[in-house]
Amino acid sequence: MRLGIDIGGTFTDLLLVDDETGGVRIVKVLTTPADPSRGVVEAVDRALAEPNRALSEVSVLVHGTTLITNTIIERKGARTALLATEGHRDAVEIRREHRYEMYDVLVEMPKPLVPRHLRFGIDERISPQGEVLRPLDREQVERLVRRLQERGIEAIAVSFLHSYRNPVHELAVKEIVARVAPDLYVSLSSQVAPEIKEFERTSTTLCNAYVQARVEEYLGRLEDDLRERTFDGSFFLMQSSGGLCSTETARNFPVRVLESGPAGGALAASHFGQALGLNSLLSFDMGGTTAKLAVIDDGQPLVAPEFEVDRVYRFTLGSGLPVRVPTVEMIEIGAGGGSIARLDALSL
Known part of the structure; x- marks a missing residue:
């Protein structure tokens, strides 16, 4: 048997396909925003109750959701900090020269996910060719990470200039965070969006860091609930591109499943x-x-x-x-x- 589950803002929908008989069962329940995994479990229990089947018989589960997008829209993500190259911490607020309403002098732009007092410039520099022009100040990073941990920061986004050509400094920051504050989530632009264009790369990395803790919590609860019900099959999430990814990939790069539903x-x-x-x-x-x-x-x-x-x-x-x-x-x-x-x- 195969299961498809989609969590929307109002309803959680489930489709159960029996490969042996060709039978299809559809279940719709209300989404449970406080804990979306509850709605999923309720739908699973209903779907399996009528044919009297066990979750252990399900070989593949594919999951789509808009919950991650809603986390950003509702600003309910993790308390996040941004580490950028010295002098570039405001790139996410300056954005590009493009104005979507050219003649509106009071044009409104979306607020960055991270306020200015949680954006920090780091002493380091990589050239466009990937050469180290100024080594990373590791002591500065370590002091800052300790301070951020004391301030209750849950996640850190790291976006250095030209890291897509040479990620050595971003990787060093990740190593420092793992040693000093292992409970913090870290998103590196060189891994999340290793492409040219500083603003877009930083924005993508911030979105990833902002939702990562919430995705980890949700998937952790859901996997525990499914295991309790003897599920031992393959668990995939739909990506925004229409492809599939593992739960491990979704945990590391939740930004890829923003529009999965x-x-x-x-x-x-x-x-x-x-x-x-x-x-x-x-x-x-x-x-x-x-x-x-x-x-x-x-x-x-x-x-x-x-x-x-x-x-x-x-x-x-x-x-x-x-x-x-x-x-x-x-x-x-x-x-x-x-x-x-x-x-x-x-x-x-």
Whole structure:
């Protein structure tokens, strides 16, 4: 048997496929925001109760969710600090020269996930060719890490100039944190998004660090609950790109599964479209909280190299936090099946 589980903002949906009989069972329960794993366990118990089967018979479990995106939008992630090359700690706030509303002098930009007092410049420098121009000040890093631990910081994002060419200084910071404060989560830009473009790389790394602790807590609880129910199969998470990853990868790089739920819907539309001989279509995924649209071209969803989360203006490019990971391209509308429509005094 195979299980598919998708956690949305309103409902948690489960699909159970019996490979022997070809039978399919669908279960829908309310999402439990305080502890999403509870909703998953409830759905699993319901799905297996009627055919009187055991979870040990399930060979593969695939999981998609929008909970990670919601963690960023609702600003409920870990208390995070940023370590950047000296003089570059404000790159995430300065952003790029592009203004999504050119003539609006009061244009609003999304607030960085890390406030300025938790962004720190580190004495180090790597050249664009990867040469060490100024060695890392290891003593400065060690003192800072101890201070951050005392201040209750849970996660550290590290984004040094040109680390995609030579990650030696970022790796040294990770080694120092592991020795001085092993309980802190560390995200390195050279591992999360090893590409040119400092702002996008730093923003992606910050998103990863911000949600990592919450993903670790959630997956830990869910895996424990599943093991108690004798699950011993393969557990995968859907990635924003439409591929699959292990729970270990999701723990280390949660930014890759930010849009995993909607990506799964687009893939399903692609699959059934091909079965019907339809290679060009629109997929429409109506959830309880939001509705998603994606374009299927030549039988496959369009995949973009980057997307934005937490946009100030929902459909306006440049008004959100850039995340440099491959993502199924889609439009999301904040009006789902659970939305309440009404007319105001002007009949609007």
